[in-house]
Amino acid sequence: SxxxxxxxxxxxxxxxxxxxxxxxxxxxxxxxxxxxxxxxxxxxxxxxxxxxxxxxxxxxxxxxxxxxxxxxxxxxxxxxxxxxxxxxxxxxxxxxxxxxxxxxxxxxxxxxxxxxxxxxxxPPQGKKEPFHYDGEINLLLSDWWHQSIHKQEVGLSSKPIRWIGEPQTILLNGRGQFDCSIAAKYDSNLEPCKLKGSESCAPYIFHVSPKKTYRIRIASTTALAALNFAIGNHQLLVVEADGNYVQPFYTSDIDIYSGESYSVLITTDQNPSENYWVSVGTRARHPNTPPGLTLLNYLPNSVSKLPTSPPPQTPAWDDFDRSKNFTYRITAAMGSPKPPVKFNRRIFLLNTQNVINGYVKWAINDVSLALPPTPYLGAMKYNLLHAFDQNPPPEVFPEDYDIDTPPTNEKTRIGNGVYQFKIGEVVDVILQNANMMKENLSETHPWHLHGHDFWVLGYGDGKFSAEEESSLNLKNPPLRNTVVIFPYGWTAIRFVADNPGVWAFHCHIEPHLHMGMGVVFAEGVEKVGRIPTKALACGGTAKSLINNPKNP
Amino acid sequence: SxxxxxxxxxxxxxxxxxxxxxxxxxxxxxxxxxxxxxxxxxxxxxxxxxxxxxxxxxxxxxxxxxxxxxxxxxxxxxxxxxxxxxxxxxxxxxxxxxxxxxxxxxxxxxxxxxxxxxxxxxPPQGKKEPFHYDGEINLLLSDWWHQSIHKQEVGLSSKPIRWIGEPQTILLNGRGQFDCSIAAKYDSNLEPCKLKGSESCAPYIFHVSPKKTYRIRIASTTALAALNFAIGNHQLLVVEADGNYVQPFYTSDIDIYSGESYSVLITTDQNPSENYWVSVGTRARHPNTPPGLTLLNYLPNSVSKLPTSPPPQTPAWDDFDRSKNFTYRITAAMGSPKPPVKFNRRIFLLNTQNVINGYVKWAINDVSLALPPTPYLGAMKYNLLHAFDQNPPPEVFPEDYDIDTPPTNEKTRIGNGVYQFKIGEVVDVILQNANMMKENLSETHPWHLHGHDFWVLGYGDGKFSAEEESSLNLKNPPLRNTVVIFPYGWTAIRFVADNPGVWAFHCHIEPHLHMGMGVVFAEGVEKVGRIPTKALACGGTAKSLINNPKNP
Ligand SMILES: [Cu+2]
Ligand SMILES: [Cu+2]
The missing domain is CATH 2.60.40.420 (Cupredoxins -  blue copper proteins)
Incomplete structure (x- = not known):
């Protein structure tokens, strides 16, 4: 190594x-x-x-x-x-x-x-991937706003809130277009882009040779957008999700939520004298952003040769059945590690949008996370009791909570407590979605766990109940680090708390996290070795260690 | 107290x-x-x-x-x-x-x-000011840009530089107007403002009663603009500058540079049935900002009654003789502390605009200040030799330096060394202005010293020379904390280094300081007592003290 x-x-x-x-x-x-x-x-x-x-x-x-x-x-x-x-x-x-x-x-x-x-x-030097490909394309997806992040942050914490709105542009490897389309020739309503190809916003072209297999690595670091990726005329063979191999399956397009990554294989077996569209559209929210586009360029065709038909149409944003169908198809590749059969502890996390003192927040079991100035890792290692709330947040929510109506906000509060696990504990988390502040509205949230992969045991609509237990997949659940909860639905995950440290678990939608949509997990912090001084030089750890050094 | x-x-x-x-x-x-x-x-x-x-x-x-x-x-x-x-x-x-x-x-x-x-x-409880007034008006002046500070900072440190330009608006107590004028009725080219008076940008009105004396406190915290303050029909009696009493003198208007403050007395002895304009215009730079305006409202007149004549005209921006004339008139009030007759040390600080690796900077004796991540005060107290350059910067510049031509940039460098004084040392600083990068251009810079007031011994045009010695004013030089250097001129100050600490001395123009236009003075740091932990919890002090505590 x-x-x-x-x-x-x-x-x-x-x-x-x-x-x-x-x-x-x-x-x-x-x-x-x-x-x-x-x-x-x-x-x-x-x-x-x-x-x-x-x-x-x-x-x-x-x-x-x-x-x-x-x-x-x-x-x-x-x-x-x-x-x-x-x-x-x-x-x-x-x-x-x-x-x-x-x-x-x-x-x-x-x-x-x-x-x-x-x-x-x-793979480690000398080892091979469990599937063959001739070339690789790396695609990092993101979304882009014209309004500065500084203004967005102020707007989100203003009373009344100023929501950031939908992104102006979807970026493919940091490149996108605004107020013009590279596919304008198919639609007289669109303004053509005048690009030479050398601009920082010119599309990142996928160059391929005919009759080959390519691995396309796709990762989404969007702030907000849930995306759908498709290539005209080409099927996608999904082989990897979040750094874990999955049971390969074909699909015409993939949904990808913020925080997720996939590898898909494509075979360049289509008419070699044509180029094909790569299209990345938005889903799960009422869209107001044109798709991000680029070309799959079959060499030696010129990149200026546009495909004969328009870009693949992104599936309807609110066709959640289609989204679920795609997501539910993902299972672990044969030979993947299996989850422990039993859990030691199961916590239920209710996701609600709330108003606290007039500020719109997201809360988990009535607690909206506001991070403290002293990092948890140092605070726990040095046992600083005032650095954060020593009472852990609730592990359940009321059984009679009605997920189909807006929350009452009665007990919602700002907090910074920690869920603490015994080292090696097998932890189940049931993420439960619910109605937002507005009637008949529930959003999709991609939850991301730090420090662990987890098994996705199952999903369902409505409130999780004991009857769902038998539906959980312990046979071939996929290992992931990010998983989505669908509107009004639940998602069950399992992981082993065997990584000493303090770990965020949060919605990967940037403004949602900013509005408190996350929790903090910790396990075995007493086993953590030396922490670099610079990681401790702030807040309570700085104060405590400068006066009273204990760092080895 | x-x-x-x-x-x-x-x-x-x-x-x-x-x-x-x-x-x-x-x-x-x-x-x-x-x-x-x-x-x-x-x-x-x-x-x-x-x-x-x-x-x-x-x-x-x-x-x-x-x-x-x-x-x-x-x-x-x-x-x-x-x-x-x-x-x-x-x-x-x-x-x-x-x-x-x-x-x-x-x-x-x-x-x-x-x-x-x-x-x-x-004054201390029970003591009185040495002049009488019936009422007081407090006026804090600033300038305002629409472009965010974050963008301005990036522009200034870009290659090529993107200069911030002139401010959009002059603010009086945080209030100003853009694209409209409250004095539009005198000038058909101006758009009238539609203001009710309750807006955050409605002018801050000076309400006064007739036949009284008012103290107007005026301070400027502009980022860039040199200002001129005048009130229609009213003379100003200048009585204070930078927190020190000055020999009172009458003037029709005052120049005020960023970092300066003045108190002026006015007598409301004009026609009591009228209101009068308060006008704050820009000088010293080619102007592109309309004057900041408000009203001197003689009660009980309505504030909607506009003065009979337009606002006082700001003197020509480049009438530097007029500016010098005003500035040179400021002397200490009788009974003010006098400077020591002799200096122990005299340093000469040449102000130049330079290009370093393609970046436009300001430099003092060929050193452009870039502040280090470890604060000097803690670094010096704990003798951290790597926190900043231990070699002091030059105390003189070449005698044959031609202040009338653009600099050659040959030896200019980024630096962070410190001028260190013995405690009690009497220090003279001769600030020497010079030609900028562009031919025939030299700007005005207001220099501000932290931790001390200084005596302004004199000013002059061209390069300071030994013959000027006798022209220095040791009799009644004003005590100030900010002093201006005029284009191609010099300014001489004297202070006693009797305040243990580390002190910035810099041009108070925000983008100039950001571009390196400052130096660091230090004296008697070994006498400095306990420094709060939080003031030390970064950079080298954090690293050193967390591993090796010495803070009492
Ligand atoms: Cu979310
Ligand atoms: Cu300056």
Whole structure:
């Protein structure tokens, strides 16, 4: 195994992701940030310097388990203190599993500001993937707003709330268009884009040769949008989800929620004299964003040769049956690790939208998460009782809660307590969706767990009940790090709390997390070794350790 | 003496300082921030909580000497670590002298974002001011841009530079207008403002009674603009500058540069059936901002009764002789402390605009200041040799330097060294202006010293030379904390380095400081007592003290 060393500087820069110039958070002058590529078992060292003028920064390595290095998880207020302007932090961790991952900011809404990039892990040197392909295409998806993140943050915490609205543009590898379409020739209502191909907003073309098999790695780090990916005339063979192999299946398109990743195989067996559309549309919310587009370019055709038919149509945004059908098809590849048959503990997490003192928030079992200034990892290791609420949040919600009506907000509060697990405990979480503040409205939320993969045991409509127990899949549930809850539905997951550290579990929709939609899990913090000083140099840990040092 | 306790929360909020909504940095929901009012000798305690989402924050108490509390000076990277989001810092200091002061952010360009307010110190309880007045009006002046501070910061540090341009609006107590004028009736080219008076951008009216004397306290915290203040038909009697009494003199208008404050007395002896214009125009730079306006409202006249003639015309922006004439008239009031007759040390600071690696910077003796992540005060107290350059910057510039031609940039560099003084040393600083990058251009810069008042011994045109020595004023030089250097001119100041701490001395133009136009002074740091832990919890001090505590 090797050490992969990266030296990065984070700073704002002028950039035009969708042809409109704005300030974007870049790394070493690039947007999206540089791709990390390593083999399973390698060490990755990222020497990250904060070149922002007034903002702290952290980077989370989404899908990397951080076994033994919980302080490197890159979540501000949880695993570390934010890195101050001018300072450098060394992230140092092992990438255990091959797969398609990414990294992104995890402070305020800095992910939305453009702080993200790909992290690809190949099998250990000398080992092969369990499927063959001739070439690879890497696709990182995101969504983009013209309004600055700073304004968005203020709007979300204003009274009354100012919602961010739908994104202006879907970006494919940081590139998209606004107020024009590269597929205008099929629709007289669209304005054609005048692009030469060298612009920062020119599409990232997929160049392929005919009669070959390609692996397309697709990851979504959207702030809000639930996406659907399709290629004209080409079936997709799904082989990987969130860095775990899945039982391969064919589909015409995939749904991908924020925080998820997939690998699909395509075979370039179509008419080689044509090019084909790659289309990324939005779903699950009433859409107001045109699809992100690019071309599958069969070489040696010119990229200026547009396909004979328009881009594949994105399925109806509210065809949730179709979404469920796709999601339910995902199962673990044969030979994947199976979940423990029994759980030690099961917690139920009710997802509600609430109003607290006039502020719109999201809450889990009536608690809306507001992260404390002292990161939990250090606070727990050094037993700082005032750093966060020592009472754990509720593990259940009232049995008679009516998920079909708007919440009453009576007991909802701001909180920062922690769900603490015994090391090795087998934990089930039943995520329960419910009606929002508005009548007859419930949204889709992709929940992401740090520090673990989990088995997705099942999904269902309505409220989870004891009768569903027998429907849970213990045979071949997929291992994932992100899973969706559908409107008014439930999702059951299981994981083993065997990774000492403190771990966020949260909705991956950036504004939802910002509005409190997350919880904090912890296990075996007493087993955590040395934490770098810089991860502790803020809040209560700084105060305590400067006066009374205990850090070995 | 009393303790004046304030509990403040800093956060961005939507606000329309000039009728156009934007995000503005407010304190407790107010913009400008709350006014601090105390008597000389009082303690001021400000419990400051950072409610920003990703940015650190500090507040500098401009003009307050901070004797014994150098850690409370509120300069990020100099006196303290920036306060992290969610954290609270206690500023605790004594206000020694009566006068007109203000406070403002001192990290990045947060002052420009709206983080400022007034700080008024009355004489000690039971003592009176040395002049009589019947009422008082407090006026804090600033300038306002529509472009966000975040974009401005990126533009200034881009290659090529994107200059911020002239402000859209001059604000009087945080209020101004854009794209309309409240004095439109005198000029058919202007669009009248439709204001009811209750808007956040409606002018702050000066209500007065006839036949009285009023003290108008005027302070400027502009980011860029040099201002001129005048009231139609009323003479101004200047009595105070930067918290020091001056020999009273009459003038029709005053020039006020960023960082300065004045008190003027007016007598409301004009036709009592009329109202009069208060006009604040820009000078010293080619203007592109309409004057800030309000009314001197003679009660009980209606405020809707506009003056019979248009607002006083701001003197020509480039009439520097007029500016010098005003500035040179300021002398100390009788009985003011006199400067030591001899200096122990004299340093010469050449102000140049330069290009370093393609970036436009300002430099002092060829060094452009880039603040380090570890605050100097802690770094010096704990003798951290790697926190900043241990070599002091040059105290002179080449004798043959041609101030009339653009600089060659040959030796200009980024640096962070410190000028260190022996405690009690009498220090002279000769600030020397010069030609900028462009031919035939030299700008005005208001230099502000922290931790001290200084005597302004003199000014002159061209290069300072030994022959000027005899022209220096040792008899009644004014004591100030901010002094201007005129284009191609020099300014000589003297101060006693008797305040243990580390002190910024810099151009008060926000983008100039951001581009490196400052130096750092230090004296007697070994005499500095306990520094609050939070002021040390970053950079090298955090690292050193967490591993190896020495803080008592
Ligand atoms: Cu959500
Ligand atoms: Cu300047």
């Amino acid at each position: 090797q050490i992969r060393h990266y030296k990065w500087e984070v700073e704002y820069m002028f950039w035009a992701p969708n042809c409109n110039e704005n300030i974007v958070m870049g790394i070493n002058g690039q947007f999206p940030g540089p791709t990390i590529r390593a083999n399973a078992g390698d060490s990755v060292v990222v020497e990250l310097t904060n070149k922002l003028h007034t903002e702290g920064v952290v980077i989370h390595w989404h899908g990397i388990l951080q076994r033994g290095t919980p302080w490197a998880d890159g979540t501000a207020s949880i695993s570390q203190c934010a890195i101050n302007p001018g300072e450098t932090f060394f992230y140092n961790f092992t990438v255990d599993n091959p797969g398609t991952f990414f990294y992104h900011g995890h402070l305020g809404m800095q992910r939305s500001a453009g702080l993200y990039g790909s992290l690809i892990v190949d | 009393q303790i004046r306790h304030y509990k403040w929360e800093v956060e961005y909020m939507f606000w329309a300082p000039n009728c156009n909504e934007n995000i503005v940095m407010g304190i407790n929901g107010q913009f400008p921030g709350p006014t601090i009012r105390a008597n000389a000798g009082d303690s001021v305690v400000v419990e400051l909580t950072n409610k920003l989402h990703t940015e650190g924050v500090v507040i500098h108490w401009h003009g307050i000497l901070q004797r014994g509390t150098p850690w409370a000076d509120g300069t990020a990277s100099i006196s303290q670590c920036a306060i992290n989001p969610g954290e609270t810092f206690f500023y605790n200091f004594t206000v020694d002298n009566p006068g007109t002061f203000f406070y403002h952010g001192h990290l990045g360009m947060q002052r420009s974002a709206g983080l400022y307010g007034s700080l008024i110190v009355d």
